[in-house]
Amino acid sequence: MSKPSSRNEPMTIARLAQHLGLAEGTISRALNNYPDIAEKTRQRVQKAARELGYRPSSSARRLARGVIETIGFVLPTCRTQHSDPFLAEILNGLATELSLHDWDLLVTSVPDGHDEVDVIDRLVGSNKVDGFVIARTRREDARVNYLRQSGVPFVVQGRTDHPDDYSWLDIDNEQAFVEAVTYLRGLGHVKIGCLGGDPTMNFAWQRRSGYLRAMAEQNGHIGVGYLIDGITDELTAFRAAQRLLAITENDRPTALLCVTDAVAIGAMHALTRAGLRVGEDISIMGFDGLPIGRAVQPALTTLHQDSYEIGREAGRMVLDLCTNPPSAPKQTLWQAKLTPRASVNPPAQSPAQQNKGGF
The missing domain is CATH 3.40.50.2300 (Response regulator)
Structure with a gap:
């Protein structure tokens, strides 16, 4: 078994392989718990990775898990140029919660001549996100109707007139x-x-x-x-x-x-x-x-x-949907405080x- 050449160099799969005298493919499969790797080898590789401070890159981790670890948020089309401070607080809470779990938030706006569904469809088709959070819902909402049919996990901040078959978080x-x-x-x-x-x-x-x-x-x-x-x-x-x-x-x-x-x-x-x-x-x-x-x-x-905490809770809900899909939609109704x-x-x-x- 060779020693790492320098403590200042970042630990990589190649250096781990050199250190343990194993093939890089074996190291990668052991770190990602592939079943074709012997338990003794898996434990040895993972122990060395912890001791030597190896951390997989986010892109490698995402590739190994088959997920993108990104949630999409399409800014609702606004008829005026005024900002929405409530929506800004929700985004702050949502981004905070996702970052705690090493997930990213992709926020995008709607180009002229398009609507929110066009943008959502493009993100789904390009595999840029694992799920969505939707806010400022209409009573009949085309975004929710699209996502119902898409199979992509999503959480709605708010509700529509018919909210029985999807996950949402709303105020009464x-x-x-x-x-x-x-x-x-x-x-x-x-x-x-x-x-x-x-x-x-x-x-x-x-x-x-x-x-x-x-x-x-x-x-x-x-x-x-x-x-x-x-x-x-x-x-x-x-x-x-x-x-x-x-x-x-x-x-x-x-x-x-x-x-x-x-x-x-x-x-x-x-x-x-x-x-x-x-x-x-x-x-x-x-x-x-x-x-x-x-x-x-x-x-x-x-x-x-609490719009910030609403964003945090929406983040927790959508992460749960993406990583551990429940058998039934999760629906949460909070009360406002006078x-x-x-x-x-x-x-x-x-x-x-x-x-x-x-x-």
């Missing part, structure tokens, strides 16, 4: 908005408006449904113009809130429930521009629990979902109510 959006309305009603708000998102997006539809159900069950008042759909960013929220403020003061909502924190912050800017006090003249509540909500003035009441802050308070009394106080 409808129940979260029921709890939000319940909280506002408990403070004394009756006239509660809602800035909703794109109703083709399932999370937005679920939150909208929660608002309507809770307002009906709890005798809330939805005036004309109180529910505005299609609000997707701060700018559209700013304009929608201006429309609400055009309603006669006695008829306008005393509280505003917003589909995301970004939408809530846009509405807050509109109120401030109009000379109104957020949390006093009109209360505002968001959804997501983004860090910026603590920094705005007043601090934003929100329904918190986080009260200064942007929501009991409704201000009208001058007539104040006069009835006596004192």
Whole structure:
């Protein structure tokens, strides 16, 4: 048995073979537990590899295992140029979890003239990924329909209208908005408006449904113009809130429930521009629990979902699907946490109510 020529040189299969007096092919097969290698030889090779600090290259390891160890994420097509901080947090958590297991995350966007399915199909056809994580699902989602038929492992952050036969991780959006309305009603708000998102997006539809159900069950008042759909960013929220403020003061909502924190912050800017006090003249509540909500003035009441941990959990789920496929889809529903802050308070009394106080 020869000795390695230098401690400074990286240990390779060739050097291991020289050290042990074995063929390189035997070393490679022993390291990858091929059954045609005698147990005594396998143990000898693996013991020497540990002692000498041999680590297989990622490409060699992947070739030996027949996997690519890469998860794909195709950025959803966006109708606006505004960033999505919730999606960025999910990607951060997902990348972190994958890296802990020496897997990679391939993030790609959609070229002009194509859609997400085109890109997913190209990645599947070129064998560049082992699986996918899908986010921001629509009620009827072509990406999910494609992956159902592809045989490629995938996890959905969110759900579609028919989520029974695939793995997903979602927040109970409808129940979260029921709890939000319940909280506002408990403070004394009756006239509660809602800035909703794109109703083709399932999370937005679920939150909208929660608002309507809770307002009906709890005798809330939805005036004309109180529910505005299609609000997707701060700018559209700013304009929608201006429309609400055009309603006669006695008829306008005393509280505003917003589909995301970004939408809530846009509405807050509109109120401030109009000379109104957020949390006093009109209360505002968001959804997501983004860090910026603590920094705005007043601090934003929100329904918190840990988007970073959602990304981590999606990573754990897709790794499990790729390495140890379960017999049935794994489906996880988390609850949002209502986080009260200064942007929501009991409704201000009208001058007539104040006069009835006596004192």
